[in-house]
Amino acid sequence: MTVPKQNNFKVHFTELLYQATEKILPPNCEIFLELARPKQVEHGDYSSNIALQLARFLHKNPKEIAQSLIQLLPDSPYLEKAEVAGNGFINLFLKKSAKQQFLLQVLQQGSFFGTTDIGKGKQIQVEFVSANPTGPLHVGHGRGAAYGASLANILRANGYSVTREYYVNDAGRQMDILTLSTWLRYLELCGVSIPFPGNAYQGEYVIDMAKMIKKAHGDRYVHEPHELIARVPPASESSISNEDEQLDELIQVAKKTLSEDYAYIHQFVLTEQLGDCRNDLMEFGVEFDTWFSEQSLFDNGSIAKVIAMLEKNNMLYQQDGALWFRSTRFGDEKDRVVQRENGQYTYFASDIAYHLNKFERGFSHIINVWGADHHGYIPRVKGAMQALSLDPKKLEIALVQFAVLYRDGKKASMSTRSGEFVTLRELRKEVGNDAARFFYVLRKSDQHLDFDLDLAKSQSNDNPVYYVQYAHARINSVITQWGEAVSILSNAPTDSLSNEAELTLIQKLIDYPDTLEAAAKERAPHFLAFYLKDLASAFHSYYNSTRFLVPEQELKLARLALIAAIQQVIANGLNLLGVTAPNEM
Numbered sequence: 001m002t003v004p005k006q007n008n009f010k011v012h013f014t015e016l017l018y019q020a021t022e023k024i025l026p027p028n029c030e031i032f033l034e035l036a037r038p039k040q041v042e043h044g045d046y047s048s049n050i051a052l053q054l055a056r057f058l059h060k061n062p063k064e065i066a067q068s069l070i071q072l073l074p075d076s077p078y079l080e081k082a083e084v085a086g087n088g089f090i091n092l093f094l095k096k097s098a099k100q101q102f103l104l105q106v107l108q109q110g111s112f113f114g115t116t117d118i119g120k121g122k123q124i125q126v127e128f129v130s131a132n133p134t135g136p137l138h139v140g141h142g143r144g145a146a147y148g149a150s151l152a153n154i155l156r157a158n159g160y161s162v163t164r165e166y167y168v169n170d171a172g173r174q175m176d177i178l179t180l181s182t183w184l185r186y187l188e189l190c191g192v193s194i195p196f197p198g199n200a201y202q203g204e205y206v207i208d209m210a211k212m213i214k215k216a217h218g219d220r221y222v223h224e225p226h227e228l229i230a231r232v233p234p235a236s237e238s239s240i241s242n243e244d245e246q247l248d249e250l251i252q253v254a255k256k257t258l259s260e261d262y263a264y265i266h267q268f269v270l271t272e273q274l275g276d277c278r279n280d281l282m283e284f285g286v287e288f289d290t291w292f293s294e295q296s297l298f299d300n301g302s303i304a305k306v307i308a309m310l311e312k313n314n315m316l317y318q319q320d321g322a323l324w325f326r327s328t329r330f331g332d333e334k335d336r337v338v339q340r341e342n343g344q345y346t347y348f349a350s351d352i353a354y355h356l357n358k359f360e361r362g363f364s365h366i367i368n369v370w371g372a373d374h375h376g377y378i379p380r381v382k383g384a385m386q387a388l389s390l391d392p393k394k395l396e397i398a399l400v401q402f403a404v405l406y407r408d409g410k411k412a413s414m415s416t417r418s419g420e421f422v423t424l425r426e427l428r429k430e431v432g433n434d435a436a437r438f439f440y441v442l443r444k445s446d447q448h449l450d451f452d453l454d455l456a457k458s459q460s461n462d463n464p465v466y467y468v469q470y471a472h473a474r475i476n477s478v479i480t481q482w483g484e485a486v487s488i489l490s491n492a493p494t495d496s497l498s499n500e501a502e503l504t505l506i507q508k509l510i511d512y513p514d515t516l517e518a519a520a521k522e523r524a525p526h527f528l529a530f531y532l533k534d535l536a537s538a539f540h541s542y543y544n545s546t547r548f549l550v551p552e553q554e555l556k557l558a559r560l561a562l563i564a565a566i567q568q569v570i571a572n573g574l575n576l577l578g579v580t581a582p583n584e585m
Contacts, residue, residue, distance in 0.1 A: 009078060009102070010035050010514055013046050013092050016079070020072035021050060024065070029057045035092075037511060041500065044083065044091035045507060051088040062088025099506045100494040106509055106565035107490040114513045114572055118520065119160030123362060126152045128369035129281065130167040133273040134178045135203055137280050138421035140371065143449065144400045145424070146440035146578065148369040149286045150525035151398070153576040158520040163363070166288045167354060170270050171295040172347060176251045177201060178273070179266045183221065183254055185210035190222045194229055197250065199243045209272055213265065221265065223257050280425050284433055285578040292357075294350055302353040303345050306388070307338060310352075315387040325352075330383025333376070352384045359390050367523070372399045372446060398523050403440065403449040412453065431456040437578045438465035441525040459585075461540075464533050468570060469582055471536040471543075475567040476583040478548050482560060489564050492557040501542045502562060508535050512569050516576075525577060532573045539566050 014035055021031065031053050035046040051066035058065060066084040073082060080093040106113045128148025131141050148164070156162045169175070181201040184194055189210055213221065228250065255262045274291075281287070297303050307323070310316050315326050321341035325348070328335050338349040358366050370377070374397075382392040405412035405422065412422075428436055435456040442464065443449050461467050479486060497506065512531065519527040548559045571581040 009094055009098070009510060010046060012076065012078060016073050016076055017048055017050055017069065017090070019074055020069045021054070023072050024058065024068060025054065026057050038091065041504065043085060043089075045094040046092045047085075048090045048092070049088075051084075051090060055088070066090050094507075094510075096498065096503065097495070099503055099510070100497055102510055103494050103497070103506050103561060103565055104490055104492070106568055107486070107561060110568060111572060111575075113568060114516045115157045115159070116513055116517050116520075117159035118517060119155065119158050121159065121161050122364045123163070124155060124160045124365045124367065125163045125165055125358060125361075125363045126155070126367045126369065127165040127167055127358075128152075129286070130169070131277065132169045132174050133270055133277055134174050135201060135205060135273065137277055137424040139405065139424060139427050139451070140400075140402045140421070142284070142424040142427060142436060143403045143440045143445075144369050144371065145281060145284060145286045146437050147398070147400055147445045147525060150437075150441050150528075150577050151367070151369075151523055153578070154516060154519050154525060154528065157576060158517060160520075163290060164288045165290045165292055167292050167294065168274060169294050169347075170274075171293075171298055171350065173248075173251075175266060175270060177247065178206070178269050179262065180247070180251050180254050181206050182209045182213070182269050183258070183265055184228075186213050186221060187223075187225065189214050190219055192222060192225050194225050197243070197247055199247055205273075205276075209269055212272070213268065221258065221261055228253055228257075284424065284428060285437065292354070294354070297350050297353045297357070298345075302357060303349050306353040306356050307345075307349065309356075309388055310338070310384075313387055313389075325380070325384065325387070327380040327383045330386055331379040332383055333379075336380055348380065351381060352388075355381060355385060355395065356388060356390070359385070359394070363394075365394055365396065367396045367398055369398045369400060369445075372401045375399060396523075399446045401446055401448050403451045405451050405453055407453045434469070434579045435463075435465050438468075438529060441529050441577060444524065444526055464529070465579060466585075467540070468532045468536040468574065469580070470585055471539045472567055472570045472574070472581045473583055473585040474543060475539075475563045475570075479560065479564060479567075482549060482556075486564050489557060489561040492561040493554045494558045494561060496552075496555045496558045497562060501538075501545070502559075505535075505538055505542060505562060505566065508538055509565055509569055512573070528573050528577060532570060532577075535566065535570065535573075539563070 014033060017033055017035075021033065025031065031050065033048065033050050035048050038044055038047045051062045051069060054060075054065050055062045063084055066088045069090060070082045070084065073079070078095055078098045080095045082093070083091045085091050126148055128151075129137070129141055129145050131137055137145070152162045152164050177199075178201050181196075184196055184200065185207050187194055188196075189207075258265065278291075307316070310325065315329075316338065317324050317326065322337045323339035324335045325338050326335055336348050337346050338352070339345050355366075378397050381397075382395060385392045385395055405427075424436075431439075431453060439451055439456050440449070455463050456465070457463075459466055461470075497503070508531075512535075515527055515531045519525055543563075546559065548556065548563065550556050550559070567581075574581045
């Protein structure tokens with residue numbers, strides 16, 4: 001028997017039901033036919049509620065409609081039987097021989113098993129992390145990195161042409177604050193005592209950069225502190241209401257005092273922090289095709305260009321000396337400034353130019369992975385796209401909630417003594433890359449995540465990543481003990497795989513491509529993580545109750561083929577999630 005490629009059993013049965021439905025469906029009636037996987041074995045391998053949908057058109061009992069559809073089903077070499085269940089569900093049973101033959105496809109296709117072509121080569125961009133290069137990445141950025149990288153892998157496995165992009169915020173106020181902070185720390189190291197602003201960057205990494213500048217250039221950037229000190233009021237007189245204004249004044253003083261040297265320090269801190277970010281992400285298994293500079297939008301006139309386009313479309317107006325975008329027209333709570341009274345463009349202006357650039361690069365779909373705190377930013381960005389006569393439906397925002405760390409059953413402190421968030425590097429050092437990557441995608445991205453540090457480090461069945469990796473290692477141990485090449489199993493006789501546990505495991509392998517496709521369509525890497533947990537659980541139960549290296553040659557080869565196929569699928573799935581598949585543990 002020749003079986004359909006990969007998960008086409010589901011497609012095949014869907015087509016059978018469509019053909020049967022067309023024979024009784026009234027004209028101009030639309031239905032949505034989708035097969036589901038029943039949770040209980042006795043309910044078959046696939047189930048459909050099509051008869052319940054048809055009942056409102058045909059005005060008949062759903063059970064009667066279901067029975068009629070079963071009788072109208074075309075002949076199929078893969079269908080064992082079809083039954084009516086419940087209020088009119090149709091349960092379809094796959095032939096045992098079809099399952100047994102399908103198993104060999106996993107081994108024959110190897111690392112390509114599970115891939116689909118639903119994307120048909122469409123150009124899709126996934127922009128994620130995009131943290132300001134003003135300090136180390138923290139655990140919140142880590143979740144966005146794990147989600148974005150896994151999603152990009154899954155989309156590529158489904159036939160999309162994926163571009164991974166990091167938007168570098170290398171222009172604007174935050175980089176100026178970091179530049180100022182580093183210079184002030186440098187002055188301290190050179191013996192120039194200046195009160196350090198409370199709203200400047202406080203981290204140890206700022207002092208480290210200051211030390212590097214002093215080591216390389218000595219006292220070159222030392223200037224008299226009189227004007228600086230005059231701009232920093234005593235702590236007792238400082239207030240939240242004026243501290244931002246004071247910081248901006250300090251930045252202007254630094255620019256005037258340092259003159260051309262300011263650009264050097266600015267570029268130095270940018271290079272250092274961006275390099276640290278790149279290295280951290282690469283060590284985490286997260287790489288990007290493009291690092292897009294915000295500054296380039298200023299340099300090449302893109303922001304001025306997009307402002308002119310919006311003005312031409314009557315989407316801007318002047319008020320209080322500033323230039324405003326009419327974002328309330330598109331569902332935003334208020335209009336937004338794109339150019340301040342002093343002529344400087346806002347972050348929003350550069351974001352509009354950046355998104356226009358994405359569309360101009362020809363992507364058929366754009367996915368932005370943002371922190372959940374950016375939810376309110378969505379209407380204004382989509383509104384700007386609409387104001388530019390672009391299709392806002394092509395822009396999709398995936399929100400990622402923050403992760404809360406737990407240790408000993410209690411919420412762990414999220415900050416160090418210096419006031420910084422726990423860094424991604426610190427988390428990776430404590431639990432390892434594999435646990436971090438897997439735990440980050442265990443829940444839907446827009447749901448709150450409790451990250452149990454003790455569980456992530458444990459070598460127990462309660463640790464999901466350990467449990468999945470242990471299944472892979474266990475299988476490798478059996479195959480190593482067998483001692484022959486796995487390649488010979490791709491033609492092994494499989495008709496002896498007939499007990500319920502074996503057929504259930506094969507069905508889970510059949511489900512893998514469908515799970516992968518659903519994870520792409522729903523932007524849901526957690527589908528794949530759950531699938532791997534379930535597959536590992538089913539395997540461990542099978543392992544504990546079954547002998548593999550039995551005297552009967554055909555049965556031995558069949559069981560080895562089954563577990564080798566399970567090992568392949570685990571390896572394929574873990575690879576997409578950025579997790580290793582160890583042969584020994």
